[in-house]
Each structure stands twice: as structure tokens, then as C-alpha cells.
Amino acid sequence: MSSLVWISGASAGIGAALAASVPYADARVIDVSRSGGSAEHFKADLSDPADWARVEAHFREELAGYDGERVVFIHNAGTITPIGPAAEADREDYTRAVLLNSAAPQILGRAFLAATAPLTCERHLVMLSSGAAKTAYAGWSSYNAGKAAVEHWVRTVGAEQGPGGCRVIAVAPGVVDTAMQSEIRATSAENFPTVGRFHELKNTGALSTPAAAATGIWSLLTRNLPNGTCVDLRNL
């Protein structure tokens, strides 16, 4: 039996590691990102509302007549840019961050739920969150707010699922050694007062690898977590 797996942002970092470690024998894996990686690529800029509609149409097209064992969407694409006080952020950069981190998870999550509603197979929707959903790091306003929105959306939509519904969870992966972490460490203390802690984590070898994060995330799909669970891999 086959699986159909979408991973947004599978061109790099945690998403690429997720695509490289899909735990199903016969899986078609589709990366939704701007640049593409090693998986089949659906090119989309997820900070552009026009591309949200394209992704929804793509979901529906690929799922028409689908009779495999499971469908999975891991919404992993996200950005920490721009870092710095909200009042000093460039309007366009800030708008793109809000669209990608806050709006896209809800819009694409809804699109996946709607497109998969007629299916009777196993369905999973996994949203990448962060410790920033709960901690108000100065300099990360749109990122913190986006991840908090992701978690509350997941709790709400999880509560909407009946028996046989989609399994909806959010996962904070811990501090993972990716380009996003390099960008964080490259920020001045003026723009990001907590930057020293992130240097220390890197210097003491405390970051986890994208591969380890991916293994942890995939393991969640077999744990039968209550619908709407928001979990941190560091607390498993």
C-alpha cells in the first residue's frame, strides 16, 4: 500500500531531513518550496497568497481517486526573517513573515483538511512549531506570534476532528543545526538580546541535527497522540 506525503520547505534543513527519512516503504514525497531539493518539487512561495490557492488545487488534483494507505502533510516551511524590534522592521519583509508564519499554516492546513475530507485512509497533518510559541523572545515578534498561532490553531482543529478524522499535531523540534540557526547567531545583540544563549548552545554542541529532529517528528505519527497535541521533542 502506498503513502502520499507533502512536506513544505523540504529543500533544506529539517524539511530536507524529513524528506530523506520518510518511514513508509512505498511513498511519493512532494516538496513544496521555492527552490526544491531532492524530492519531487511543487514550486511555491508560501508567503504569496496566490500560491496558497495553487497548492490547494494541487492537493485536490493529486488526491482525486486516491486509494493509498495514508496521506501526510508536514507544514515545515517558516522564516525567522526579519529579526529585530517590530518598529524597525521593513514593512514588506515583515508582511512576508506574517503571511508565511501565521497565515500560511492556517490556510494550507484548511486546504489539506478539505481536500482529504472525502478519504477514508489514515490522514496526518503535522505543523512545525517552536519554543518561541511560548517564549516572547524580543526581536522575534512575527516568528513568536506565528508559532503561537500555529499551536492554538492545531488545538482547535484537533478538537474538531471526530472518529476517523485527520490526526492534527504541532511539534517544536528543539534547537536544530540549520541555516535558520546560523541566521540567528549572525544577529547582533541589539536586534536579538538572547543571541548569546544561541552561541553557547552551538559552542557546547547542544544543537540537535536535522536528521535527529526528523526521526523524532516521524516517530510522533505512530504514538497515537490525542488530536490537537502540541509537543516539544525535548520533552518526549
Ligand SMILES: NC(=O)c1ccc[n+]([C@@H]2O[C@H](COP(=O)([O-])OP(=O)(O)OC[C@H]3O[C@@H](n4cnc5c(N)ncnc54)[C@H](OP(=O)(O)O)[C@@H]3O)[C@@H](O)[C@H]2O)c1
Ligand atoms: N532550526 C531550529 O532550531 C528550529 C527550531 C524551532 C522550530 N523550527 C522550525 O522548523 C521549521 C524548519 O526550520 P529549519 O531550521 O529547517 O529552516 P531552514 O533551514 O531555514 O529551512 C527553511 C525551509 O523553509 C522553506 N521556505 C522558507 N521560506 C519559504 C517560502 N516563502 N515559501 C516556501 N518555502 C519557504 C525553505 O525553502 P525555499 O528557500 O526553497 O523556499 C526551506 O526549505 C520552521 O518552521 C522553523 O520555524 C526550527
